[in-house]
């Protein structure tokens with residue numbers, strides 16, 4: 001199969017094939033309309049459409065109200081192969097569709113990992129609502145002083161007579177401002193700089209003392225600062241056990257990180273398709289651009305980098321779904337696919353000439369949309385650290 005075709009097919013199952021068909025139809029119909037909307041409106045519209053097309057459930061385990069994935073996943077977890085296939089298709093149409101799907105999973109998965117007898121009712125209600133799109137989830141780790149190093153977390157949760165009190169400042173939180181709940185990493189003991197003493201909490205976005213300040217990034221993406229000022233949390237807001245928070249946060253990232261690579265492939269595939277069409281139709285010097293060997297070589301290189309990234313994603317997703325050791329494969333896939341997609345989208349802009357940077361052209365949007373994927377859920381440098389640690393100790 002050529003990388004230029006739909007890489008998602010490699011993951012197929014009956015349930016997933018039907019979901020992918022709905023995702024393709026949704027993407028093709030919605031991509032232009034989403035471009036014309038403001039950020040928050042586009043996010044809400046994307047969420048409604050994903051829900052109406054029965055796609056959000058793929059971000060939540062079947063056991064907690066999510067989609068029936070057939071043989072693709074244990075009902076107690078999400079299928080990474082399925083999420084990869086869906087993100088790949090949605091990203092090829094519009095980044096907002098991709099982000100709104102995955103955030104329902106990333107934001108709610110700590111509830112899956114931290115589910116216990118004490119918080120069962122609250123978690124069950126939120127997970128089922130996230131799977132339907134009735135509640136919007138957000139995942140709040142990053143702080144002004146804690147980015148790549150979560151040990152620097154300074155947000156603090158202190159015990160009270162009825163539960164917990166939360167104080168702190170999170171930043172770069174996707175879905176800030178539209179979320180109904182945040183899964184928040186906070187310090188329950190020790191000082192910033194220590195990886196121990198961190199716990200995770202589910203926090204109602206409307207709780208008194210929680211406030212949001214949205215900001216803009218390079219491409220449409222609902223995001224902002226979130227402040228917690230003496231927010232009172234009930235006892236069942238604690239996910240898992242005290243001091244287990246870093247394991248819940250890293251466990252969530254371990255499940256979802258491969259899907260970032262899959263989204264990068266979706267952006268890259270679209271950039272390649274747009275480039276092929278442009279090179280065939282645009283004529284300069286009395287011949288199609290596609291007749292120039294230098295540009296043909298670029299297209300060949302784009303195709304190979306995308307295909308290699310697809311194979312790395314397929315390998316990593318299969319290992320995560322199998323519950324096998326996957327850290328090295330996931331880091332390779334995230335690093336190679338996101339860096340490669342950045343290069344592919346950049347070449348696509350170049351081969352479109354002036355049209356490549358004109359607002360409203362697809363490759364101009366892809367160029368902006370793909371950039372953040374090298375940064376979030378572990379930067380490229382952090383992926384290299386993971387790979388090097390495996391190889392060198």
Ligand SMILES: Cc1cc2nc3c(=O)[nH]c(=O)nc-3n(C[C@H](O)[C@H](O)[C@H](O)COP(=O)(O)OP(=O)(O)OC[C@H]3O[C@@H](n4cnc5c(N)ncnc54)[C@H](O)[C@@H]3O)c2cc1C
Pocket residue numbers: 138139140141142146147148149171172173174175217221223372375376377378379380381382385
């Ligand atoms: C669009 C977008 C959405 C996001 N959504 C969320 C979200 O929903 N929830 C959330 O919690 N966070 C989110 N983030 C934050 C994201 O996870 C962080 O930006 C990321 O982890 C990097 O942290 P930082 O920005 O503080 O960079 P820093 O950690 O300050 O890193 C700066 C640079 O130094 C490099 N660096 C750092 N340490 C090392 C080292 N030891 N060796 C080599 N290089 C190093 C990094 O790779 C990077 O290039 C989002 C970010 C973006 C851009």
